[in-house]
Amino acid sequence: MSRTPPPSAVPVIRLLVVDDEVLIRSGLTLILGSADDIEVVATCEGAQATAAVQEHRPDVVLLDIRMPDIDGLTVLRRIRALPDPPHVAMLTTFDTDEYLAEALALGAGGFLLKDTEPPVLIRSVRALATGTGCMSPSVMKRLGGRPPGAAARSAAQAVACLSGRERQALGYLAQGLSNGEIGARMCFSVATTKDAVSAVLAKLGVSNRVQAAVLAERAGLLADLGEKKAW
Structure with a gap:
């Protein structure tokens, strides 16, 4: 090989x-x-x-x-x-x-x-x-396919607390992009991107990026973005 x-x-x-x-x-x-x-x-x-x-x-x-x-x-x-x-x-x-x-x-x-x-x-x-x-x-x-009822509503409410730029960052994160790739798309420095991602995780109350991605999927954010996932 x-x-x-x-x-x-x-x-x-x-x-x-x-x-x-x-x-x-x-x-x-x-x-x-x-x-x-x-x-x-x-x-x-x-x-x-x-x-x-x-x-x-x-x-x-x-x-x-x-x-x-x-x-x-x-x-x-x-x-x-x-x-x-x-x-x-x-x-x-x-x-x-x-x-x-x-x-x-x-x-x-x-x-x-x-x-x-x-x-x-x-x-x-x-x-x-x-x-x-x-x-x-x-x-x-x-894991994240939009379930009916409380789970979907809870995810939507969590995502709704984010600012427009934070929702954009979450969308890129949920597509599997690295901090460098997210920063390039949002015209952020590496440090700013890291801070933005950390802020998104904190607001969503999750401990890692995969949990955030699943929450984004449940809230329908990926469907809104055309589901261009890179996982």
Whole structure:
């Protein structure tokens, strides 16, 4: 497999893969290790995940949401409780997994199907390492698809508290754009963009960008923007 060059000169991303299937761990290691800026520092089953994080200090963890030895949500909860935890994306075989919403609430920074195309998988790990987050489009629809009733109204009310520019920033964020890309589109400096995104997250009462994106989807903001998502 040819090496996939990084988009620019960036530090190497340290990655931990947690899955109960050896074949999946080997395949992800092969795919992600083909990128010059990604190093798979370890792979393990769920029961060893917390110790592996403490030993290898990865920047990003890809974590199977369903494992026979231990629940992926339990592993996520333990990792998030560590000092300076890594960014975690949940791996799932199906986009109908009932655990997805709970993983989002626990602070998962991304959701990826195991059949994600290799180039998209590599881009997703890079996005995770910057805190941008990542999500397979079909998973995004399941998590955020406009539900009837109270959930949609609550999301709409939360988004309504934002200023026009903040709604614009949220729209770009929900499309999966990085701070640099958002700043370029809004003619903001890097520092101003970072402050604007932080203000949006605080006003919405969410802890990460994926939660904000789901809220935007539920409020219908992405539909209003033509659903030009880049997740």
